């Protein structure tokens with residue numbers, strides 16, 4: 001990290017206040033109420049979180065709210081609790097017993113609804129299945145499943161018996177599965193005969209077979225029959241889910257677990273090639289996921305809520321599953337591709353289930369923009385009352401499209417900033433209380449001590465860019481990196497003394513709003529000015545002909561770093577040299593000459609991770625004319641790289 005501050009040039013002046021009708025019904029209704037909560041949390045953080053935690057059902061009360069020995073926090077020390085109990089059993093004594101917990105839609109059009117009672121029964125049975133196979137408290141269980149109901153059932157069953165789940169995204173390769181299983185020392189892999197995506201079958205079991213050749217700890221699998229594909233079941237090693245469930249009892253005690261017992265590990269990539277297993281706790285994580293879900297998504301008893309994220313990512317853990325069910329709210333889950341069989345599948349599902357709250361990623365929004373607004377316009381989206389985004393900065397033009405075409409200018413948008421490591425949303429508008437500005441995640445959640453600082457940890461003045469940090473521990477923070485405390489210390493607690501460093505650059509405007517500029521390693525230094533690549537991208541995307549853009553730095557003899565922009569055009573627009581000049585001029589106009597791209601390259605597609613993040617690292621190599629040396633195991637479509645290289649020739 002370098003010490004000079006980051007030059008931020010994005011200027012966005014539009015501001016949107018929540019409408020009165022929304023405010024009247026909102027969970028948090030005013031800026032004053034938000035500020036009151038912030039003040040309470042500031043004055044007495046332990047009291048603040050402790051009060052909220054009392055709503056959960058505890059098997060044994062805690063003795064101490066927080067024990068903080070930097071960089072290790074323990075929350076609700078001495079308490080015992082069970083996450084599955086709090087997501088399920090707690091609701092069974094209320095009218096929610098027969099309320100839908102999960103509404104699931106398969107890609108081929110099949111569907112399943114599980115009430116809280118149904119889900120509870122399945123979870124208890126599967127908890128017994130795990131125990132019968134010898135899985136014990138503290139054991140790690142790898143889950144490599146498509147987005148089918150068995151995925152949340154398996155997770156909640158692990159949580160019930162105290163096994164630590166480690167969900168591996170269904171798009172990962174056999175090698176990635178092997179490495180994750182080995183790193184966690186998992187004793188069992190739960191998988192399926194396949195999953196449906198874009199009308200085809202995604203194979204899973206074959207990859208597990210391949211992985212299991214080199215996973216000494218894991219020598220058993222449980223296989224869900226989903227696609228009826230032809231797979232090999234190895235006797236004594238592979239067991240069908242449905243066979244094991246037949247004889248399983250539906251009585252399974254929710255194990256009282258230490259507050260700090262790990263609930264799960266989840267692998268995420270860092271700056272090095274080796275993925276790290278982020279560890280989350282039981283009580284603190286549950287509290288964070290539950291409270292943020294309620295206040296940010298403004299959840300009420302009658303809401304039907306849909307988060308489009310795959311459960312293989314943290315967003316799915318916290319906001320398809322735990323945070324939503326802990327509130328007793330109905331969660332919609334969809335198996336397949338958002339544009340299959342037609343580009344309006346998403347909107348069809350919204351209309352079918354009358355979804356009220358919808359949470360997705362900017363990359364999905366941009367993809368949908370590219371397909372044209374006639375698709376959403378075919379559907380009745382009037383059930384929607386709140387929209388959310390997560391995963392990367394949303395460029396203001398995409399924000400406005402989301403607001404106008406999907407939200408019909410009626411629904412507030414919550415742009416939520418957080419990370420796998422934070423467990424729960426950290427910077428976000430509370431939709432009834434905080435006016436929004438397109439592209440800004442606005443303000444910290446009450447109790448979250450976010451700041452923008454320089455290298456030494458000193459707050460930078462409003463308006464200047466710097467490093468996004470957290471100054472105090474929070475309940476849902478990661479508890480470490482699985483098996484690697486050194487990496488935990490080094491990655492998060494070493495760059496800036498005494499604080500958690502997020503890896504992101506940010507700026508606060510004169511109203512204190514946070515503008516996240518992306519990863520600090522996505523920041524480029526052009527002629528002594530540091531620019532967030534996202535800001536240039538945002539300028540490019542604001543041009544009507546541009547669908548998506550990725551900007552990287554490239555060695556430049558004179559300026560140190562030059563700016564190379566990879567641009568995907570909106571459908572039907574032919575690329576050409578003249579357009580390159582137009583776009584360069586457009587960026588210069590939007591931001592200034594300093595940000596004018598030196599080179600524009602048109603590309604049909606950009607290389608992305610399976611969670612939709614553009615892999616700038618790969619683009620940097622291409623821009624510099626180098627062979628890619630880094631890890632590409634998370635790349636979604638390998639052919640994109642080859643095509644980008646061809647375009648060079």
Ligand code: WTA
Pocket residue numbers: 268314315389390391392393394415416417418419420421441502503504516518519611
């Ligand atoms: C980025 C996803 C801007 C950021 C929950 C962060 C965002 C990383 C936003 C974490 C947002 C996430 N605005 N940037 N609203 N949300 N990010 O671990 O760079 O997959 O550090 O967690 O995504 O990604 P992760």
